[in-house]
Amino acid sequence: MNLDSILLAMLKEPTTGYQLKSAFDQNPSHFWPAELSQIYRTLKRLEESGFLKVSTESSDRGPQRRVYRLTATGRKHLHEELAKEPVVISRQRLPYIAQLFFLHELDDLQATREFIQCIREQCITQLATYKKITQQAKAEYGGSLDDATDEAFHKFLTLDVGIRTSKARLKWCDETIEQIDRRLTKGKRKAGAKKRSSK
Amino acid sequence: MNLDSILLAMLKEPTTGYQLKSAFDQNPSHFWPAELSQIYRTLKRLEESGFLKVSTESSDRGPQRRVYRLTATGRKHLHEELAKEPVVISRQRLPYIAQLFFLHELDDLQATREFIQCIREQCITQLATYKKITQQAKAEYGGSLDDATDEAFHKFLTLDVGIRTSKARLKWCDETIEQIDRRLTKGKRKAGAKKRSSK
DNA sequence: TGCAGCATGTAATTTGTTACATGATTCT
DNA sequence: AGAATCATGTAACAAATTACATGCTGCA
Known part of the structure; x- marks a missing residue:
């Protein structure tokens, strides 16, 4: 499990990076903290890999928002990651x-x-x-x-x-x-x- | 606490990178795994910072060994690190x-x-x-x-x-x-x- | 007018992982 | 002759942290 998979899993609904960060702070942050900058960078990479697609929407307040959606390839990749065995827990720092x-x-x-x-x-x-x-x-x-x-x-x-x-x-x-x-x-x-x- | 401080703490006796790795695998590896390559890189940096000094010694078996020794500055730095408050444990992945x-x-x-x-x-x-x-x-x-x-x-x-x-x-x-x-x-x-x- | 919240990112640095590369000695 | 152990590292990549940079809207 890595940030890539976590973001894919959180993208059940089309969402922006900013919204993902808020959602992150509600729950996954207890077992996986992440900064906004890292989230943005990861979303970009996931899009380049074809796991996500973006659409730019103008919102009524604030600047334009980049809304990410999970693709079929992305969902498949997520399911493969989830089906893996858990990582070795003793290799933690x-x-x-x-x-x-x-x-x-x-x-x-x-x-x-x-x-x-x-x-x-x-x-x-x-x-x-x-x-x-x-x-x-x-x-x-x-x-x-x-x-x-x-x-x-x-x-x-x-x-x-x-x-x-x-x-x-x-x-x-x-x-x-x-x-x-x-x-x-x-x-x-x-x-x-x-x-x-x-x- | 980071690898820097851990290596400084393990250098009570003058030691080589290779020996440090062996010692690591005995004990600190349970709460902090580290690869040899990373240990070598870190030792080099610690030496550049003046926390360690090296002396090259030829051993009876195998190639030359680089023996690291803790300097007074290094010991001071270690004590400062140890006296710090524990990191926020909830920020773990x-x-x-x-x-x-x-x-x-x-x-x-x-x-x-x-x-x-x-x-x-x-x-x-x-x-x-x-x-x-x-x-x-x-x-x-x-x-x-x-x-x-x-x-x-x-x-x-x-x-x-x-x-x-x-x-x-x-x-x-x-x-x-x-x-x-x-x-x-x-x-x-x-x-x-x-x-x-x-x- | 200034601050909080929404919204997007880049850049630099540090840290960790994995693979590669070399070479001596000792034991079987 | 070959494997294990001692001994040193480099290179490329991946992941995470921290700081910086921008700009809009709405409210007090």
Whole structure:
């Protein structure tokens, strides 16, 4: 899965680049952020590949809009991409884990504690966002998942995995902070003992 | 955190690009994969920035080796990077989530089931890897976390968050497959009812 | 008058992937 | 003799980030 396929998938209705960006920010941005400039460039390339076709329309307000439509070739390409096996999930770059891994270099457990605290806050914000979207989605399909469309069901699944991993991470943060605190008091005791023995 | 900082952090001992790649594959590759070609390019740039200095040494076996050493400027730069706040974790690209989100387009729940199954297998493999490394690490620091060095402690933390998120994801896979199966049998019942009513 | 929102892009740079190219030593 | 390991890179391409550049409409 790449931005190309995501844009093709979002083009069920003829849309402009600007509108796509707004739609992006509503939902796919949680698992795939993208800048407007990148969207425009990608749309252009997709058009050159024959996956999209454009028509220029003048709107009542603002400048002319370039409306993109999915072609049959584009739809076929999308379906091929969707039918692929999922990418190897372990080949992800996790900058915050990398930073934590090397943070011992600072030789400052208090700094590590603040680092985890910061991640903890992000988890809470993220959880709140996921839950808000879940509520909105529930309102759309009535509340009972069994009656939801396949589209709503798939959307629910992505939210669910997000909520679960955020919760797991949050719990990790809490227990890690406790462990750091134990380490910090233990360190102080040792330092105290050292002081007493050296005088 | 980027590859630059990771390489600086890994250069506690003077090392060659090739050795760095081996070390990479042992550990940081779980949260930051990198190819040799990229490592060489980055080392070159870091040297040009004055963060590293090189000395060419002839080895007893194989061609000459270029041994990189961290400079004082490099160490300072690394510490600045480490002291930064963690990056926004929600701005991650999760291709498999994106694919799942749009998978309803195929209109084939069975395909979604296989997709989740595939992710499930990856989770299991990943969990096994994490646990193996945890065992190795434990052997190094004796078994009791309280007595572990700060370095071992930080390493443990990164493994722990990996294990927890993998477990959460695995549980999600299992419960999702159950839900899909319920949906599939329900769909069949409906199709059957339709058939009966139409004849 | 100035700001927010609609609407379109280009340019430069950085980062990551894949393929190619070379050559020595050691083990089987 | 050939494969594996050590050891170095270049080149081409793809993807993503950041900054810049433009201009209209409607509202306060």
